[in-house]
Amino acid sequence: MNWQAAVESTVTGLGYELVDCERSPKGLLRVYIDRVANDPAGEYIVVEDCERVTRQLQHVLEVEGIAYERLEVSSPGLDRPLKTAAHYARFAGQEVEVTLVAAFKGRKKYKGLLEALGEGWRLVFNDGKVEQALDFSLGEVKEARLVPVVDFKGKRFQSQPANDAAGAQAEADETDGDRKQ
Structure with missing residues (x-):
């Protein structure tokens, strides 16, 4: 073996x-x-x-x-590589960065949302002016990786906007009331 x-x-x-x-x-x-x-x-x-x-x-x-x-x-990390068609299918709908083997319209690197497209794939991205789509096959890809998403939803204390001081004070008063009981 x-x-x-x-x-x-x-x-x-x-x-x-x-x-x-x-x-x-x-x-x-x-x-x-x-x-x-x-x-x-x-x-x-x-x-x-x-x-x-x-x-x-x-x-x-x-x-x-x-x-x-x-x-x-x-682990493959937050910027997990996509190597097989099964990987692409699993992460369809997520943001990925694709590097093409050959340049298309003067670029090799594209970042956007991955979509399944029959036998191939589509990357929907914004070029700064308008939303565009790039259709490609796996054979045209040199490398593809997920774009890391860092989510701090579990973080207990979040910074309060300056104009929401009253809400922050009410939350602090609630917390103090819990401690006194």
Whole structure:
């Protein structure tokens, strides 16, 4: 079994998606994993997921006699790469950055909303003047990544607008009342 097949069968066997794997000439084996779409265990990869895959990969690689110096298992990150048609389908409707193999209208990089388009894909973007659409196939893409979205909805204290001082004071009074009880 070659190293790529060993990694893929191990990762998928543990119930994760193999996003990408790479091997450097200095013996580094880097593996990117993600949750399978609609996984009830959660939305994001956590440290425990990476530890679980690392332990299993260490055993499999040893048994298969696949040499490596260092093994790194991680999530694909907020700017997750899109490699397969399944990745594009999963993230349709989200903002992505696409780098084309060949320039189109003098540009290779485009950022916009990804849409499925029959056999291909469409990127809807604003060029600063008007909304436009770029239709493309996966063969025309050099690289595609999700545009990171950082959401602080869970943050308890948010800054109040200057003109909403009365609302902030009412909220503070409510909090003080809770402490006195």
